Amino acid sequence: MNGVQYAASGGDASGSKARSRLLSLNSPRGKETLRRLLTSACRSRAVGCAVLALALGVALLGASQASAYDRPPLLERVASYFAMRPAEVRCPSLEEWIRDPIWGTTPNPSRAWGYTDMINEHIVVHPALCAGAVALSDPALPLWQRATGTLVLVHEAYHLRRWKWRRNEAKVECQAIRHFIVGAEMLGATPELANELLPSALAAHARMVTLFPEYRERHCKLPLWKLPITP
Ligand SMILES: [Zn+2]
Numbered sequence: 001m002n003g004v005q006y007a008a009s010g011g012d013a014s015g016s017k018a019r020s021r022l023l024s025l026n027s028p029r030g031k032e033t034l035r036r037l038l039t040s041a042c043r044s045r046a047v048g049c050a051v052l053a054l055a056l057g058v059a060l061l062g063a064s065q066a067s068a069y070d071r072p073p074l075l076e077r078v079a080s081y082f083a084m085r086p087a088e089v090r091c092p093s094l095e096e097w098i099r100d101p102i103w104g105t106t107p108n109p110s111r112a113w114g115y116t117d118m119i120n121e122h123i124v125v126h127p128a129l130c131a132g133a134v135a136l137s138d139p140a141l142p143l144w145q146r147a148t149g150t151l152v153l154v155h156e157a158y159h160l161r162r163w164k165w166r167r168n169e170a171k172v173e174c175q176a177i178r179h180f181i182v183g184a185e186m187l188g189a190t191p192e193l194a195n196e197l198l199p200s201a202l203a204a205h206a207r208m209v210t211l212f213p214e215y216r217e218r219h220c221k222l223p224l225w226k227l228p229i230t231p
Helices: 016-025 028-044 046-064 073-083 094-098 127-134 143-160 169-178 180-186 191-211
Strands: 006-009 089-092 114-117 122-125
Touching: 006 143, 006 169, 073 089, 073 127, 073 143, 073 180, 089 094, 089 127, 094 127, 114 143, 122 127, 122 143, 127 143, 143 169, 143 180, 143 191, 169 180, 169 191, 180 191
Parallel strands: 089 122
Antiparallel strands: 006 114, 114 122
């Protein structure tokens, strides 16, 4: 791999359906470039080639797209902690998220919950999940939104981190759920609130690893929810 990669969480964007969608969208010249680059990359890593296709799709399709997004300092601070380096976290508008060229243009394409662009080294999180992570202590927002926002943010931060497994969805997702409590507390949750959010995070994690087996780390040790009553 040439350090060029795209990695998503929560959807099937790293699958072959997404790959063929992007390939079909490109011009003949773009297709040819893509095919050449893929051929060399796919020889060494079957999994990597799917995500590489998406990265190149972004590079080929996305150049002319105008961008408007927020970069909440709190989210960047927390992502930087897990990435162990400065992190750019983009929270697009819903419209921008929907027309992000990585999803293709077919009606109702499947979308992930967030992704890390490994060409340009930045994270993009679904707007609703950004809103959840930013307002973690706001009881007006549903638990799933706050918990999943936190989980996705930590997940993408581990894709940004320069470590051995940054391209391995199972290892990345395992770290994300294992560090969920730390992430939630860094986003402003009390230990009690972090514990209250945990079952929703575990449910989001279970959904991900059930629907997309490449996210499942067989020996991942999950955090344990505490029954919030004493004695
Ligand atoms: Zn991922």
